[in-house]
Amino acid sequence: MNQGPMSERPLGQGPMGQGPVSQGLARPVAKRPDKSLLRGLGGLLPRGLLARTLLIMLLPLVVLQGVALQLFYGGHLDVISRRLSAGLAGDVAFVANLVDQVPEAMRGQILREANWRLGLSLGFEPGQLLGTPPARPAWMPFLPLEEDLDHALRERMSFTFDADWHSDPQAIVIRVQTGTGLLSVEAPRKRLFSTTLYVFVLWLVGSALLLAGIAILFMKNQVRAIRRLAEAAESFGLGRDTAPIKPEGAREVRQAALAFNAMQGRILRFVSQRTEMLAGISHDLRTPLTRMRLAIAMLPRSAETAEDLEALNQDLEEMERMVETYLAFARGEGIEAPRPADLVELVEEMAAKSRRSGADVSVNLPEALTLPLRADALKRALGNLLDNARRHAKRIAIAVAEVQEAGRHWAELTVDDDGPGIPAADRAEAFRPFSSGSATGTGLGLAIARDIVRAHGGEILLEESPMGGLRARMRLPV
Structure with a gap:
């Protein structure tokens, strides 16, 4: 019985519209390079630009x-x-x-x-x-x-x-x-x-050494310019005063040096303008605050208004403290330049000042540790940390040590107390301005301390103290 030609269907389509079927052909998959092998080869390469x-x-x-x-x-x-x-x-x-x-x-x-x-x-x-030939020495190669x-x-x-x-x-x-x-x-x-072989080898090695010497001398000059640019950038990042660097080397390196000088000038102008604006605003706020204090003092006193007037006086005192903090911060940031100073001597001075204020302060200090510091600004930062600890704790411990991490030397200063501490989830928020929950604080102490430490090229962290309270860990580059 003739059933006629079979109906055609698209290649890869199953019978009765059941979807595509496998054609038995596998697409070639590109083999990716082994990342571990690439990392191993990368570890063998030199790290420096000159060597590479x-x-x-x-x-x-x-x-x-x-x-x-x-x-x-x-x-x-x-x-x-x-x-x-x-x-x-x-x-x-x-x-x-x-x-x-x-x-x-x-x-x-x-x-x-x-x-x-x-x-x-x-x-x-x-x-x-012909007799037996002489014995061959053991050291003689064949x-x-x-x-x-x-x-x-x-x-x-x-x-x-x-x-x-x-x-x-x-x-x-x-x-x-x-x-x-x-x-x-x-x-x-x-x-x-054949003596020509030795002449050729000597010429080959000599020319290679000559070219290598020229390449090393040329690349040293290029890398020196890049190294100076990196040192200037690092010094500027650490808050040290650096003069504009001299553009030298290849055209691209000169362009980078000019761009760095322009960036440095813009940042310094921005910081100076911000500091002057902050100082001006803080200074201008004194006049209305003084008028408000005089107006409150001239108001008639009565039993009904005494409580309200006392609350207004407390608000004025808090605002005056904030203005004084602004002015102190602006004066320290805008005027002081880093100079070599003994960190141990500075810590001893601040610990003695805190003891005179009634705090129980113990110290663990080395003999001396000299590094470039903005001494007045750092005293302000350490004073803020000690004031916070004195308000919330009974005992305070200060320690200074020199540590090395990632090939760099740091001066590490820790302030521990036995107070209630700060939960780990709230420690980042504690550095935000006006975040203090204290009735007597302005909420700027930790924020100003962190700005001062970062201006030195360091960092400040809050951790759990072995004494049960809070530890403030301050690191400054040596």
């Missing part, structure tokens, strides 16, 4: 010279060695055959002619037999030239022979057992060597 640049410049040169030397002079030396060995072996075989065939009366003349024309030292001992000469002698001579390579450093002694006696041949070693 020289590696990029000199490694292809050395590889190219090595490949050229191996491909060209490797084969060239092998050919020359075989040809020189074949020439010497032919001379020795010719003399040995001639001496063995001529009458005894003609041997002396043949040896003299061979000695003069072939450059060989020859000797013949009639009736003498040269490829020995194989070439031995192979050439076996091809060109039918007599028994041996070759001594270590008895004479300037010559090779070959002894041949002929039918009538023993022939001794001393051949100069220079007949098996």
Whole structure:
């Protein structure tokens, strides 16, 4: 029964519209490079820009010279060695055959002619037999030239022979057992060597060293400019006064130096304008506050208004404290420059001041630790930390130590107390201005302390204290 042609359907479509079917063909998946291998190779590379640049410049040169030397002079030396060995072996075989065939009366003349024309030292001992060759020293390496000469002698001579390579450093002694006696041949070693190879190698190495020296000198000058730019940026980031750097080096490095100088000027102008504005606002606020205090003082006193007036006076006192804090911060940030100072002496002074205010302060300090500081500003920061601890705790402990981390030296100052502390979730919020929950604080102490420490290039953190309260850890670069 004829059922007619089968209905066509798109390739990959299953019967009865059941969706695509597998065609049995797998798409090739590109193999990704092993990241661990790439990280391992990256760990072998030098870290410095100078070393990496020289590696990029000199490694292809050395590889190219090595490949050229191996491909060209490797084969060239092998050919020359075989040809020189074949020439010497032919001379020795010719003399040995001639001496063995001529009458005894003609041997002396043949040896003299061979000695003069072939450059060989020859000797013949009639009736003498070839003995055991001298033992080879254990320290002497087996040269490829020995194989070439031995192979050439076996091809060109039918007599028994041996070759001594270590008895004479300037010559090779070959002894041949002929039918009538023993022939001794001393051949100069220079007949098996080509001096052009050494000249080429010396020229190759000398030119590579000269180019490497020029590259190192050039790259040092370029890297020096980048290093100076990095040092200036680091000093500026640590809050130290740095003069504009001199643009030098390549065009791109000069552009980076000019951009850094422009950025430094803009940042200094911004900070100066912000400080002047803050000082001006804080100073202008004193006038209305004074008028408000005078107006409150002139109001009539009564039992009904006494409580309200007292609340207004407390608000005015708090605002005056905030204004004084603003002014103190503005004066310290805008005027003081960092100078070498003894951190230990500064901490002892602030600890004694805190004791006079009634705090129980213990210290654990080294003998001395000198570093560039804005002494007045840092006193203000440490004073804020001690005031906060004194208001909330009974005992305070201050410690100073020098630590090293990530290749850098830090002066670490810790202030511990036995107060209630701050929960870990609220410690970041404690640095925000006006976030203090104290009735007597302005909420600016920790914020100002952090700004001062960061202006020194350091950092301040809040942690849990071993004394059960709060620890303020302050780090300053040495």
